[in-house]
Amino acid sequence: MPSIYDRIYANAPVWLQNIGVSAYGIVWRQRRYGGRFREYVNQFVSREAFSEDNWDQYQTERLRSLLYYAGKNVPYYQKLFQQIGLSLQELANFKLSDLPKLPLLEKEYIRSNPDQFIALSTRSKRFNTYLTSGTTGTPLAIKWTVETDRLNQAAYEARVRRWAGLDYTMSRAMIGGRMVVPKADAPPPYWRYNLIERQLYMSAFHISPANVRDYVDALNRFRPDYLVGYASSHFFLARMIEELKLRVYQPKAVLTSSEKLTPEMRSVIENVYRCPVFDAYSGVEGSCLVSECEYHRLHISPDVGIVEILGEDGKNAVLGELGEVITTGLLNFEQPLVRYRMGDLATLSATLCPCGRKMPVIQELVGRLEDVVIGHDGREVVRFHGIFVGLPHIREGQVIQETRTRFRLRLVVDPGFSDEERKIINQRFHERLGNVDVLIEEVERIERTERGKFRAVISHVDRNDVDVRGE
Numbered sequence: 071m072p073s074i075y076d077r078i079y080a081n082a083p084v085w086l087q088n089i090g091v092s093a094y095g096i097v098w099r100q101r102r103y104g105g106r107f108r109e110y111v112n113q114f115v116s117r118e119a120f121s122e123d124n125w126d127q128y129q130t131e132r133l134r135s136l137l138y139y140a141g142k143n144v145p146y147y148q149k150l151f152q153q154i155g156l157s158l159q160e161l162a163n164f165k166l167s168d169l170p171k172l173p174l175l176e177k178e179y180i181r182s183n184p185d186q187f188i189a190l191s192t193r194s195k196r197f198n199t200y201l202t203s204g205t206t207g208t209p210l211a212i213k214w215t216v217e218t219d220r221l222n223q224a225a226y227e228a229r230v231r232r233w234a235g236l237d238y239t240m241s242r243a244m245i246g247g248r249m250v251v252p253k254a255d256a257p258p259p260y261w262r263y264n265l266i267e268r269q270l271y272m273s274a275f276h277i278s279p280a281n282v283r284d285y286v287d288a289l290n291r292f293r294p295d296y297l298v299g300y301a302s303s304h305f306f307l308a309r310m311i312e313e314l315k316l317r318v319y320q321p322k323a324v325l326t327s328s329e330k331l332t333p334e335m336r337s338v339i340e341n342v343y344r345c346p347v348f349d350a351y352s353g354v355e356g357s358c359l360v361s362e363c364e365y366h367r368l369h370i371s372p373d374v375g376i377v378e379i380l381g382e383d384g385k386n387a388v389l390g391e392l393g394e395v396i397t398t399g400l401l402n403f404e405q406p407l408v409r410y411r412m413g414d415l416a417t418l419s420a421t422l423c424p425c426g427r428k429m430p431v432i433q434e435l436v437g438r439l440e441d442v443v444i445g446h447d448g449r450e451v452v453r454f455h456g457i458f459v460g461l462p463h464i465r466e467g468q469v470i471q472e473t474r475t476r477f478r479l480r481l482v483v484d485p486g487f488s489d490e491e492r493k494i495i496n497q498r499f500h501e502r503l504g505n506v507d508v509l510i511e512e513v514e515r516i517e518r519t520e521r522g523k524f525r526a527v528i529s530h531v532d533r534n535d536v537d538v539r540g541e
Contacts, residue, residue, distance in 0.1 A: 079252065080252040080253075084259065084262070087250075087262055088262055088263050088265070091250070091262045091263065091264045091271065092263070092264050092265040092266050094264070095264040095265070095266035095267045095269065096266050098267070099266055099267055101198070101216055101219055101220075102219055102220060102223040103220070103223065103238060104220070105216065105217070105220055106217075106220060107220045107223060107224055107227075110220060110221055110224030110225075111224045111227050111228050111232075113224075114224055114225055114227075114228035114229065114371075114373065115228050115232070117373050118228075118427050118429070120372075120428060121428055122428050124428075125372045125428060125429075126166065128372070128373060129166060129372055129373075129376055129400070130164075130165065130166050132373070132400045133164060133166065133169070133376065133398065133400070134161065134162055134163070134164050135403075136398075136400060136403060136406055136408070137151075137161040137164055137408070138158060138161045138162050139189070139403050139406075140189075140403075140406045140408070141156070141158050141161050142158065143189040143190050143191045143192070144186075144187060144188070144189050144190070144406055145185070145186045145187075145190065146183065146186040146187050147406065147408070150172075150173070154171075154172075166376070169376065169378070169398065169409065170378075170384075170385075170386075172408060172409050173409065174396060174409050174410075174411055175407060175408060175409050175410045175411060176411060177202075177210055177410075177411065177413070178465070180210055180407075181210055184211055187405050187406070187407075188213060188404065188405055189403065189404045189405070189406075192215070192404045195215055195404070196215070196216070197213040197214060197215060197404070198213070198214050198215075198216075198219060199211050199212070199213050200212045200213075200214065200354045201354065201459060202353065202354045202355060209458065209459060210354075210355070212354050212355055212356070212402075212405065213404065213405050214356065214402060214404075214405075215404055218356070218401055218402045218403075218404065221401045222356045222374075222401060223238075225359050225371060225373075225374050225401070226350075226352075226359070229350075229359055229361045229369070229371050229374075230325060230348065230350050230359075230361045231325070233348065233361060233362065233363050233364055234296070234322075234323045234325060234346070234348040234362075235322065235323065235364075236295065236296050236322060236323060236325075240268075240294075240295035240296060240322075241268035241269070241270075241292070241294040241295045241296075242267075242268070242269055242270070242294050242295060242296050242297065242298050243261075243269075243270040243271075243272060243288075243289060243292070243294040243296075243297045243298070243321075244269055244270065244271045244272065244297075244298050244299050245272050245273075245274050245277075245297075245298075245299035245300055245303040245304060245307070246271070246274065246299045246300065247274065247300075247456060248271065249273075249275070249456070249501065249502075250262045250271050250272075250273055251273040251275070251276055252501060253501060254275065254276075254445075254500060254501055254502055254503055254504040255504050256276070258281065258284040259284065259288060260272060260273045260276040260277075260281055260284055260285060260288075261273065261285075261288050263292075268294070269294075270288060270289075270292050270294055272285060272288065272299075274299070274300060274303045274451065275449070275451055275501075275502045275503075276449060277303060277306050277307050277310070277449055277450060277451075278310075278445065278447045278448045278449035278450075279310055279313075279314070279447075279448045280447055280448070281449070282307065282310040282311060282314060282316070283314075283316065285307055286311060286316050286317075286318050289318055289319060290318060290319050293319050293321075294321060295321060295322050296321050296322050296323045296324065296325060297321050297323075297324040297325070297343070298324070298325040298326075298327075299325075299326070299327070299328075300326070300327070300328045300329065300452070301326035301327065301328060301329045301330070301331045301335060301349065302328075302329050302335070302442065302450075302452045303452070304324060304326060304339055305335040305338060305339060306442075306450040308338050308339045308341075308342040308343065309338050309342075311342050312338060312341065312342050318342060318343065320343060320344045320345055321343055321345050322345060323345050323346055323347070323348055324339050324340075324343055324345060324346075324347045324348070325347075325348050325349075325350065326339075326347055326348070326349045326350070327349070327350045327351065327352070329452065330435060330436065331347070331349040336349075346366075348361070348362045348366070349361075349362050349368070350362065351368070351414075351432075351435055352374075353412065355397070355399065355407055355410065355412075356374070356375075356399055356401055356402055357374075357375045357397040357398065357399030357402075357407045357410050357412075358370070358371070358374055358375035358377050358395075358397040358399070358412070359371040359374040359375070360377075360432050360435065363423060363425045363427065364425060365423055365424050365425050367419075367423040367425070367431050368431060368432040368435065369423065369425075369427060369429040369430065369431055369432075370429055370430040370431075370432065371429065372429060372430070373400060374399070374400060374401060375397045375398055375399045375400050375401070376397065376398040376400065377395065377396070377397055377430070378395075378396040378397075378398075378409070379391075379393040379394070379395060379396075379416055379417070379418050380393045380394045380396055381393045387417075387418065389418050389419065389420035390417060390418070390419075390420055390433065391417065391418075392415055392416070392417050392434070392436070393415065393416065393417070394411065394412075394414075394415055395411075395412040395413075395414045395415065395416050396409050396410065396411060396412070397409075397410050397412055398410065413524070414435065414436060415435075415436040416432050416433075416434065416435045416436065417432065417433040417434040417435075418430060418431070418432065418433060419431040419432065419433035420433075421433075441471070441525075441527045441528050441529035442527075442529060442533070443469070443471050443503070443527060443529055443531075444471070444474055444529065444531040444532075444533050445474065445503050445504065446474045446475050446503075446504065446505075446506070447504075448533070449503075450533065451502060451503070452527065456498065456502075457469070457495060457498050457499070458495075460494075461491050461494065461495070462484075463483050463484045463485075463486045463487040463488070463491060464481055464482070464483055464484075464487065464491070465482045465483065465484060466481070466482040466515075466516050466524070467479060467480070467481050467482075467526075468480040468481075468516050468524075468525065468526060468527070468528065469526065469527045469528070470527075470528045470529075470530075471527070471528070471529040471530060471531050472530055473530075473531065474531055475505070475506045475507060476506065476507045476509075477499065477506060477507065477508050477509070478508075478509045478511060479495065479508060479509065479510045479511065480511050480513050480516055481510060481511065481512055481513065482512075482513060482514065482515060482516060483512055487512070492510055495508065495510065496508050
């Protein structure tokens with residue numbers, strides 16, 4: 071259910087919403103960029119000069135510390151290490167080559183047993199809870215302490231912003247998953263402004279031919295230093311700007327994430343904004359970071375997490391072979407994720423990067439499979455994970471768009487799934503898409519693709535049926 075703060079925000083006038091967003095920005099900025107943040111950034115930057123041997127030594131030491139701490143403090147790992155016969159002394163001398171001896175970690179197990187992954191010694195600490203994209207159903211709740219938050223932000227600063235020639239003090243325009251404009255049929259503006267961080271937060275759920283001029287007007291008025299957010303949403307907006315032959319200012323760069331950035335998406339965004347695009351792959355879990363250097367090669371950050379690419383036989387894939395992404399996070403000791411199945415596929419490159427960094431290069435990254443939903447007014451929307459937030463009786467959910475106003479949901483549910491939860495789902499669809507029909511089907515299972523991928527959204531609607539002029 072929406073919190074009291076969500077309800078107050080949804081019913082407040084725009085000027086008051088802007089004040090609320092800015093007030094939140096004060097807390098948010100201190101949490102992420104206070105304390106030792108700058109020190110952590112410098113550490114990440116200095117490690118970019120590491121040799122392969124330096125990286126092996128660094129990862130070995132961090133892994134040993136992580137496993138030893140987990141073996142002493144985290145219930146799931148206490149039990150696991152006892153079952154497989156690993157003593158604390160053996161964990162303190164663990165080798166990177168021994169990592170495949172540990173079992174793979176499934177998202178569903180964490181979802182079903184969240185408390186088992188929180189360190190007993192830190193449960194009294196204050197955590198911030200972040201929700202994963204949850205494309206297969208109820209999102210995972212990932213808990214970060216203030217220091218973990220700052221470490222993750224420092225990694226992003228050093229390996230994403232800095233590589234793109236940016237820094238955290240610059241102004242930005244964001245397109246993300248927050249419902250900053252709470253109603254689907256709301257009038258402009260389709261953004262809210264965080265004065266503290268000079269952040270223009272643009273709605274991902276109102277990008278349509280009829281509204282695109284309002285987005286362009288906002289960008290031309292505020293002229294943020296860079297753009298950041300969902301790859302697909304920035305692509306949808308840029309494509310509509312191009313189709314309508316509108317003129318938009320030139321930012322320094324566009325930083326994309328959350329979905330696979332295709333060559334077409336990169337080309338359209340770069341042509342419209344006349345600046346480079348830098349892509350990145352990570353996740354709320356914070357167990358890995360893959361980002362583009364100045365040569366636009368995707369590098370793994372070995373100090374954020376250990377990344378394994380496993381073939382179908384469960385062994386390390388050879389260079390150039392597509393395999394499953396498995397990560398072991400090296401930053402979050404309070405909720406450790408060891409050999410965590412990200413649910414994505416990737417290929418390691420055999421070619422060295424001209425930047426000279428001894429950090430592995432990803433040749434290809436195959437992210438989530440998710441079709442684009444086309445609204446009745448031509449708006450284009452992805453990332454429907456918010457539909458299932460706070461609904462614990464949904465194990466898996468798939469959205470199927472049959473027409474521009476009719477949707478079918480296939481849900482795998484647990485006992486206790488109620489009419490109230492059905493009502494919430496309908497309400498959330500209406501908040502994102504306006505007046506649409508939603509049919510909910512309860513099923514035993516949802517099929518995967520040949521590669522075992524889960525398709526969260528399937529659309530049978532062609533955007534070419536929509537008048538891009540908004541007329």
